[in-house]
Amino acid sequence: MRLDFFLRNLARGGLWAFVLGVGFAQAAPQHGLAMYGTPALPPDFTALPYVNPDAPKGGRIVLGEAGGFDSLNPFILKGNAPWGLRLHSYESLMGRSWDEPFTLYGLLAESIETGPARDWVEFTLRPEARFHDGSPVTVEDVLWSFEILGTRGHPRYRAAWTKIASAQATGPRSIRFTFNTPDRELPLILGLRPVLKKAQWDGRDFTTSGMEAPIGSGPYQLAEAIPGRMLSLMRNPDYWGRDLAINRGQHNFDEIRYEYFGDGDVVFEAFRGGAIDVYRESSAAKWTSAYDFPAMREGQILKAEIPHQRPSGxxxxxxxxxxxxxxxxxxxxxxxxxxxxxxxxxxxxxxxxxxxxxxxxxxxxxxxxxxxxxxxxxxxxxxxxxxxxxxxxxxxxxxxxxxxxxxxxxxxxxxxxxxxxxxxxxxxxxxxxxxxxxxxxxxxxxxxxxxxxxxxxxxxxxxxxxxxxxxxxxxxxxxxxxxxxxxxxxxxxxxxxxxxxxxxxxxxxxxxxxxxxxxxxxxxxxxxxxxxxxxxxxxxxxxxxxxxxxxxxxxxxxxxxxxxxIWHTPVSRLAHRAWLRYPATIPAYGDWMGFLPDIWWSDLSEKE
CATH class of the missing domain: 3.10.105.10 (Dipeptide-binding Protein; Domain 3)
Incomplete structure (x- = not known):
């Protein structure tokens, strides 16, 4: 793919005339894309259907993890990076609604276009999209991110990259990918690829594991990381996308903190002792027998069973x-x-x-x-x-x-x-x-x-x-x-x-x-x-x-x-501090990505 050619000529007005002169088949820009049919939400939706759009901001949630980490780059094979960093600090062109099997809505991209056969896709970036350092998210960043992940990143990114025949900048804020393989899911897959800052890695090896995190654009920034012990993510007060409809009612805590422990039993004891705020219980027997302790009896801890419609896996x-x-x-x-x-x-x-x-x-x-x-x-x-x-x-x-x-x-x-x-x-x-x-x-x-x-x-x-x-x-x-x-x-x-x-x-x-x-x-x-x-x-x-x-x-x-x-459960069992809240409407995926802590909030008056 001739990415360098397009990037070198990005500022030349003649390129746009060349691209338009080729005569790409046009499709109307859309606010979202579904795997089958049309998105459930209209272009003027104001919030996802399972959030509390008026959820208050503030407070801190502390989550417990068994194990540890030794890297802050979650996009390569080397090292063991904390999954929470990937989820909350980085963004893709499109974002998911977890109330639909597979539908994406604009995030870094304001619109998406694709042909009837889905043999190409074009994204148009939002002009206001910014990385954590305040620099704009550009077409060049998108092209570089997709190429570096597809060629040097974790193997999970490579298959989609091999199906791209060409990647072209088609305007100051637009990028088109043309495919070489019939695959109707590819436009959505590319919509979920993380976008990183190219300039951070000029002259450096992206595949080297270490304690420097790639620069992201998401609602949270890395505040502190102690390998094997703790990870702290702070909500970015200048987050560029805080007013988007897809983000309304989400990212409510000022801090998301992960505490790491040697094993699951220690995590549970830390929860009982007040060191962490939420515990997922995998054992049905323990759910009925192991929660008779003072904080539970005094109403400081609540139990919730969150239903879902997803496969057992x-x-x-x-x-x-x-x-x-x-x-x-x-x-x-x-x-x-x-x-x-x-x-x-x-x-x-x-x-x-x-x-x-x-x-x-x-x-x-x-x-x-x-x-x-x-x-x-x-x-x-x-x-x-x-x-x-x-x-x-x-x-x-x-x-x-x-x-x-x-x-x-x-x-x-x-x-x-x-x-x-x-x-x-x-x-x-x-x-x-x-x-x-x-x-x-x-x-x-x-x-x-x-x-x-x-x-x-x-x-x-x-x-x-x-x-x-x-x-x-x-x-x-x-x-x-x-x-x-x-x-x-x-x-x-x-x-x-x-x-x-x-x-x-x-x-x-x-x-x-x-x-x-x-x-x-x-x-x-x-x-x-x-x-x-x-x-x-x-x-x-x-x-x-x-x-x-x-x-x-x-x-x-x-x-x-x-x-x-072994077994599965059609519900997720969550024990949590009484001052933590979640919406009454549960998404189809239940307790899954995009649920905890994304759409939860802290009732600070209850906590006090």
Whole structure:
């Protein structure tokens, strides 16, 4: 792409005559763009539907995090940067409404244009957009940001960049991207790319991890950072976008502060002791039994259950198929049978937590029970020979009787292992024909108490199969490094999924992730069927086509038996200080990005 040519000539009036003379197909500028249909909000909307537009400003909220950080650049692979910095200090051309599956409205850009086939997109910047240092956000900053992220940034940015045929400045405040690949989601993906300040990195290596944060334009600025201990973000009183309709009722706290602790148990104790203001409870059993302490009884702490409509996603123990021990699907299937979910759920959740049954369960995108039918079957049948059992015929996870013995499922696990060439030797160990023992490592993050409890029960079940398991706990930095480079056999894995799956699916399940570090493809799956179905999602022109393609992908993922799923919850459980408030209307995504602390506020009179 000839970015340098366009940037060098940006100030020359002749360039605009050249661009206009070429005769781009024109479309009317829009205030927003939806993946399907039209945006729900009109051009003159005054606030997002789930905010309190009159929320007061002021106060501080303190949030607790388990783990730590050693970098302040959240856009590169090296280092472990705090996620809160990325969310609150940087902006993109467009912003999301979390009450719609995938609709964007203007943020840094005042308008967006795209053709009927969505083979190009043009953004026009707001003239008032400013970085934290007061300098304007320019076309040059956008072009540089997209290129540096696509070529030198984190791998999650690269796929979209390879689909851009040209990137051109078409006016003093407008930029056009033309695509080389059919992908109806690309205009929205580019609308969500962060925009950074080019001049900050002149003559410097953007990929070097360190404690200098890239300059952003968002509502909060970095005030203080102590690696592994604390991060403080202060609301920018001169924030350029404070009066935009998309921002009204948001970014209400003067300070967002993150305190870091060694593990989740310590975070909870810090909450009980008043050091932090909000705690997300993942255990249904603890939600009913662990909150009888003085601050709760005295009304200083309130409990809230926030409903949502998003898919369950996948959470559980992922098996790395790059390792020979898990390359055979029958071994992975044996692990699923050996995992006594019903017993573990009873021990840790009182049996109340519903199990994740597929990657998109709890939503219309989930695969249906029984054999594949209609368009879903039509999409899968060309790959019938490579699909694993259950994809076409129907599949359900193993279910135990809830007893610790789990005899029926352990017998099924034995049978699967025998099919894969593993038998019990004279020493009681599971061995292959070469005499090698079936053994592997489970990698866990230090301080992940609930994960460790699940692992302890699982390991006892595996011992009964004659399988040797090593459990290794490492700190947050080591865990990130090892999982980014796929240096593990099995580990705990969470992949949140949205109501609008798209290009990120290739990052999660695409074959490039087998060897490229830092993708979400921890399982190392390489599936032509999955690749084709992701293409079908990206080129779907109707909601029905999109749903069918996603349901078909869900079948491929679930029957791939890559992850031993645990549970999900259709609500988020939040315990919070009584002086914290949130709107009565809950967005479709519930307690998700854009909810806490974005649309919460402090009732200072109550706090006093």
């Amino acid at each position: 996948i959470a559980g123990f992922v098996m790395n198929t790059r390792r020979p021990v898990f390359a055979d699907w029958r071994v992975r299937d044996a692990m699923l049978h050996a995992f006594n979910f019903e017993f573990i759920n009873a021990m840790l959740n009182g049996g109340k937590a519903p199990r994740i049954t597929s990657y998109f369960s709890n939503s219309e995108l989930a695969m249906r029970s029984g054999p594949a039918e209609g368009p879903v079957r039509a999409m899968l049948e060309p790959f019938a020979e490579s699909l694993l059992p259950g994809a076409l015929e129907g599949y359900a996870l193993p279910v135990s009787d809830g007893r610790p013995s789990n005899r029926k499922n352990l017998r099924a696990a034995f049978a699967r292992l025998e099919e894969a060439g593993w038998t019990v030797g004279d020493d009681g160990m599971m061995r292959n024909a070469q005499g090698d023992a079936l053994s592997f490592e489970i990698l866990v993050r230090q301080g992940a108490t609930e994960t460790q409890q699940i692992v302890d029960i699982f390991v006892e079940q595996l011992k009964r199969l004659g399988i040797v398991v090593r459990v290794t706990a490492v700190d947050s930095a080591q865990y990130t490094q090892r999982t980014d480079t796929y240096d593990f056999d099995m580990t705990f894995y969470i992949r949140a999924l949205s109501l609008s799956p798209g290009n990120e699916q290739r990052l999660y399940w695409g074959s490039e992730g087998v060897s490229v570090p830092g993708t979400g493809n921890l399982m190392g799956m390489q599936s032509p069927a999955a690749e084709a179905l992701i293409d079908a999602i990206l080129t779907a022109e109707t909601h029905h086509q999109f749903v069918s393609a996603t349901r078909a992908l869900d079948r491929v993922l679930t029957t791939g038996r890559y992850v031993i799923p």
